[in-house]
Amino acid sequence: MAEAEQHRSGCPINLSLEVLGDSWSLVVIRDIMFGNRRHYRQLLGESEEGIASNILSSRLKQLTDHGLVTKEQDPAHKQRQLYSLTEKAIQLVPVLVQLGAWGRKFLPVSPELSIRAKVLEDGGPQLWERFMAELRAVHLGVPAAQDESSVHHELEQAYREVVDAGGDSSG
């Protein structure tokens, strides 16, 4: 079996962890996905976790090699590279929602950084699908449905409300 030579096993959980099982890859995807941070400088400078430059570079390269992220010249700023999510990465939304839900339940989360996870969790699979459709419009250029309100906007609004209400700040 070909993959037996490259992979620890053919178990889908194991294979997913071979790709995603480090403590930074999904954080970088989270920042591109929810923060719409598309440039290296944003991913580095706006990182809540203070990711180091060499780690960010290596993870972006890995994510590109694994087909989760693409890099191209930004049409708006020719000097800059624009990072986009692939369909493979967009379909990580349910994984990230469940990770967020688990974190909210068992770990010392901060209010303002967990409100978006709560909105997505409460919204269920239907909201995740809408959010994934929006990500396809932004990252893959798939035409967006015009008649629906934006999930991204809804998440930002919920975040703003918690911040304005004085949720504690970490970062």
Add this chain to the structure above:
Amino acid sequence: MAEAEQHRSGCPINLSLEVLGDSWSLVVIRDIMFGNRRHYRQLLGESEEGIASNILSSRLKQLTDHGLVTKEQDPAHKQRQLYSLTEKAIQLVPVLVQLGAWGRKFLPVSPELSIRAKVLEDGGPQLWERFMAELRAVHLGVPAAQDESSVHHELEQAYREVVDAGGDSSG
């Protein structure tokens, strides 16, 4: 804020990855959860991924420190330690199901090691709840419902069928 000193940020996804974000911890939980491997020797000897002894020891210690696994003298074999999942670990079922679903879609999984992921994925949140109730009976001693067929048995049966049908074997 106290946790700011210990954690990279208070984001629930980040905090979850601080606990689970390595390539072995969820594999060990998977083996206890789906394989019902409760002893060190089983976790080491039956590992599809060939986990090394020192890695298994260190992960079991971390998982215990994080409150995901407990260790006690096995009532049936006084010489042996029995590992059990905590409620915190049992509630990782939806995370593992989504990771498995994603792996099945995008990675080179093997048929016999992915059939259980498929059954859980197809069964949806209702089946996950039943499976978690069973895990609570096995690992936490919570009385089990008598009137339902066992999800664990259902998963094993699906696995056996694929193996008997000649799905390729890895490991």
